[in-house]
Structures are given as C-alpha cells and as structure tokens.
Amino acid sequence: MAKRDAPRRRQKPNWVKDLALKRIRRLFELAEQELEVHPDRTRRYVELARKLSTKYNTTIPKELKEKMCKQCNSLLIEGKSMRVEQVSKVNYALAVCLNCMNAKKRFLGSWLRQQL
Numbered sequence: 713m714a715k716r717d718a719p720r721r722r723q724k725p726n727w728v729k730d731l732a733l734k735r736i737r738r739l740f741e742l743a744e745q746e747l748e749v750h751p752d753r754t755r756r757y758v759e760l761a762r763k764l765s766t767k768y769n770t771t772i773p774k775e776l777k778e779k780m781c782k783q784c785n786s787l788l789i790e791g792k793s794m795r796v797e798q799v800s801k802v803n804y805a806l807a808v809c810l811n812c813m814n815a816k817k818r819f820l821g822s823w824l825r826q827q828l
C-alpha cells in the first residue's frame with residue numbers, strides 16, 4: 713500500500729526557527745533605529761518580521777509583539793509613535809498607535825508596571 717502523503721506544512725527544524733528568530737529580532741532592532749528618520753522603513757521592517765514568523769512557523773516573542781501595531785505594522789514606542797491612555801477603574805490601559813489611531817489593550821499587570 714502506498715504511503716500516506718506527508719502533511720504539506722511540515723514543522724521546520726529547530727535551527728531554521730532559531731535563525732528566523734534571530735532575523736526577527738534584528739529586524740526589530742533596525743526598525744527601532746529607523747523610527748525617527750524613516751517611519752515608513754520601520755513599518756516595512758515589522759512587516760518583514762511578521763512574514764518571517766508566518767513562513768517559518770515561529771511566534772514573535774511576546775516582548776516584541778507588544779511593541780508592534782497589528783493594523784499598520786508600525787513600531788510602538790511610547791512618546792514617539794504611541795500614546796498611553798489610562799482607563800481608570802479598569803485593569804487595563806490603551807496604547808494608541810499614532811499612525812493609524814488603532815488602540816490596543818494593555819493589561820496593567822505585565823506591561824505598564826515596567827513603564828511606571
């Protein structure tokens with residue numbers, strides 16, 4: 713009997729994932745450097761990082777994921793491309809992307825504690 717077809721989307725070997733992760737981190741580094749001078753380049757870098765993560769089945773590390781806007785791919789740095797709106801009484805704050813005005817919920821627990 714013929715062997716069953718291998719699944720089309722295979723798990724990538726770990727070293728490939730490591731490499732992809734390195735490139736993602738590097739792209740975020742570059743994006744941060746270019747933020748003030750070339751904001752459009754920043755969005756391109758973040759877009760590339762996201763593409764890498766889908767292509768190689770890797771997840772973007774949490775700390776980097778929090779720094780990007782899902783809607784327009786820009787890097788969110790407080791005071792430069794993002795502003796924080798605190799929602800009183802509730803346990804989260806809003807991070808508003810200044811490029812597309814998309815608001816992102818941030819739970820006070822993990823993220824804001826570092827900022828304050």
Ligand SMILES: [Zn+2]
Nearest residue numbers: 781784809812
């Ligand atoms: Zn945005």
